[in-house]
Amino acid sequence: MQITDFNPNIVAFCCNWCSYAGADLAGTSRLQYPVQVRIIKVPCSCRVDPLFILRAFQRGADGVAVCGCHPGDCHYATGNYYTRRRMALLHNMLDFMGIERDRMLLQWVSAAEGAKFAKTMTDFVENIHMLGKNTRLADWRVVNAGNNETES
Ligand code: FES
Numbered sequence: 001m002q003i004t005d006f007n008p009n010i011v012a013f014c015c016n017w018c019s020y021a022g023a024d025l026a027g028t029s030r031l032q033y034p035v036q037v038r039i040i041k042v043p044c045s046c047r048v049d050p051l052f053i054l055r056a057f058q059r060g061a062d063g064v065a066v067c068g069c070h071p072g073d074c075h076y077a078t079g080n081y082y083t084r085r086r087m088a089l090l091h092n093m094l095d096f097m098g099i100e101r102d103r104m105l106l107q108w109v110s111a112a113e114g115a116k117f118a119k120t121m122t123d124f125v126e127n128i129h130m131l132g133k134n135t136r137l138a139d140w141r142v143v144n145a146g147n148n149e150t151e152s
Contacts, residue, residue, distance in 0.1 A: 006129060006132060006133060007036060008036050008062035008063060008125060008128040008129060008133075009036060009038070009060055009061050009062050009063075010034070010036045010037045010038065010061065010062065010063045010064070010065065010121070010124065010125055010128065011038050011040060011056045011061045011063075011064045011065070012037050012038065012039045012040070012064075012065040012066075012067060012121065013039075013040050013042050013045070013048045013052070013064070013065070013066045013067065014039050014040070014041055014042070014067045014068075014109075015041075015042055015043065015044050015045045015047075015067065015068045015069060015074075015075075015079075015080075016041055016042065016043050016044070016075075017044070017069060017074075017075040017111070018067075018068065018069035018070070018073065018075075018108075018109060018110045018111050019045070019067035019068055019069070019107075019108075019109040019110075019117065020039070020041045021111035022067070022109040022110060022111055022112070022113045022114055022116065022117040023039055023067075023109075023114075023117050024114075025111065025112070025113075025114030025117070026114035026115070026117045026118040027114075028114075029114045029115070031114055031115055031117075031118040032118065032122075033117070033118040033119075033121040033122050033125075034121060034122060034125040036125055037065075037121045037125065043076075044068065044074060044075060044076050044079040044080070044083075045066055045067065045068025045069070045074075045079060045080050045083040046068075046074075046076070046079035046080065046082040046083045046086075047079075048066050048083065048086075050086055050087075050089070050090045050093070053066070053090060053104060054137065057099065057103070057134055057136070057137045058137040058138070060134075060138075061134065062103065062128050062131070062133060062134040063103045063104070063105070063124060063125070063127075063128040063131075063134075064103065064104050064105070065104075065105040065106075065107060065120070065121070065124055066083065066087060066104075066105070066106050066107075067106075067107050067108070067109045067117070067120075068080040068083055068106075068108060068109075069108065069110065070108040070110055071084070071108065073110065080108070083106070084106070087104070087106040090104065091104065097136065097137075098136055099134070099136045099137065100131050102127055102128075102131060103128065103131060103134060105120075105124050107120050
């Protein structure tokens with residue numbers, strides 16, 4: 001791992017039924033994963049609109065992970081199949097926008113895979129360290145907050 005002052009912001013969307021339980025298992029098993037990972041619990045991975053991910057990048061996330069049940073195990077039968085298709089399209093869109101596709105991760109983690117969750121997050125944070133800060137979608141409303149007073 002590169003040693004820098006860079007402290008990445010990582011958002012992880014985890015589905016309630018498998019991945020969030022996997023993250024919980026990692027915690028109760030005292031498995032360590034980076035503190036920079038902020039978990040957002042969603043009912044199903046298919047609840048994650050690709051716009052949520054773009055918005056996270058816009059608001060300062062350096063990496064975004066979406067974690068769901070393994071294919072065939074979704075609590076809502078086919079939700080993660082939709083997720084898989086959407087995220088494939090989003091990867092292409094990130095390429096088009098000039099955002100490194102490795103900043104977005106899709107991973108299947110079951111409720112019994114606490115160790116996998118911890119390893120996935122550790123590896124992901126390490127990759128984001130290598131990529132550096134995400135500045136491509138800096139939110140101009142925040143950046144120019146002080147400059148708008150003269151425009152209206
Ligand atoms: Fe976990 Fe659908 S409930 S991916």
